[in-house]
Amino acid sequence: MRKKLIVGNWKMNGRLADNAQLLADVSDGIGALSDVELAVCAPYPYLAQVSTLLNPVHVSWGAQDVSRYADGAYTGDVSAEMLCDFGCRFVIIGHSERRSCFGESDAIVVEKYKRVVATGISPIVCVGETIHERESGLANAVILRQMVAVLDAASVNELSRTVFAYEPVWAIGTGRTATPAQAQEMHVFIRQQLARVDADLAQRIRVLYGGSMKPSNATELLAQSDIDGGLIGGASLLAKDFLAIAAAVNS
Numbered sequence: 001m002r003k004k005l006i007v008g009n010w011k012m013n014g015r016l017a018d019n020a021q022l023l024a025d026v027s028d029g030i031g032a033l034s035d036v037e038l039a040v041c042a043p044y045p046y047l048a049q050v051s052t053l054l055n056p057v058h059v060s061w062g063a064q065d066v067s068r069y070a071d072g073a074y075t076g077d078v079s080a081e082m083l084c085d086f087g088c089r090f091v092i093i094g095h096s097e098r099r100s101c102f103g104e105s106d107a108i109v110v111e112k113y114k115r116v117v118a119t120g121i122s123p124i125v126c127v128g129e130t131i132h133e134r135e136s137g138l139a140n141a142v143i144l145r146q147m148v149a150v151l152d153a154a155s156v157n158e159l160s161r162t163v164f165a166y167e168p169v170w171a172i173g174t175g176r177t178a179t180p181a182q183a184q185e186m187h188v189f190i191r192q193q194l195a196r197v198d199a200d201l202a203q204r205i206r207v208l209y210g211g212s213m214k215p216s217n218a219t220e221l222l223a224q225s226d227i228d229g230g231l232i233g234g235a236s237l238l239a240k241d242f243l244a245i246a247a248a249v250n251s
């Protein structure tokens with residue numbers, strides 16, 4: 001049985017005072033939610049704050065990106081080892097905003113993946129197609145390409161610590177959400193690729209949905225048998241909405 005996982009992706013948002021309030025509100029509201037695991041992925045400068053204010057028994061935390069290099073002469077980068085110092089449990093890798101705004105290729109995603117799994121942190125590997133790719137009938141081919149890059153480079157042991165996130169690019173920050181049926185279909189496809197590596201593993205790996213998930217659509221999305229949680233952008237900045245999405249797991 002895969003425990004549902006709800007991960008907040010704050011993106012490049014937050015200030016010390018606002019974060020303190022948000023984290024306090026999330027921590028206060030988590031009490032009744034036992035069937036779900038929660039995490040927040042904060043910008044690097046706030047990881048120290050997050051690690052101080054959160055109790056990892058209730059809410060864990062992570063980063064939104066990582067360097068593809070080990071420590072050394074890479075000005076501006078942050079290594080996976082540094083993230084360990086701040087107790088990061090997760091790192092998002094290959095988010096579509098990294099792929100499109102910063103030119104991250106599948107090869108770079110794999111390099112980052114290998115750095116992260118080497119530390120014991122769990123990577124959250126994002127895959128997803130653009131609207132043009134979907135409308136051209138290429139959605140499956142794109143997801144397959146993005147997944148195979150990682151699957152070919154990873155051992156079964158590394159994969160067992162990996163979370164995948166299906167994030168259709170056309171649904172991220174747009175208010176437009178994949179229908180539960182569309183999302184379920186893609187999650188099944190993703191699990192089929194995992195099963196080609198190891199059938200048992202495929203049943204254990206969590207595949208999250210991301211793309212304008214909010215309290216009003218979370219219940220239906222999270223009820224799909226292959227959707228094991230959510231990667232939440234905008235709605236993770238409001239404690240009320242983030243908690244409502246987590247509560248939707250139980251409903």
Ligand code: PEP
Pocket residue numbers: 009011167171172173174175210211212213231232233234235
């Ligand atoms: C995301 O950034 O991963 C995301 C899913 O964003 P949003 O929920 O705002 O669409």
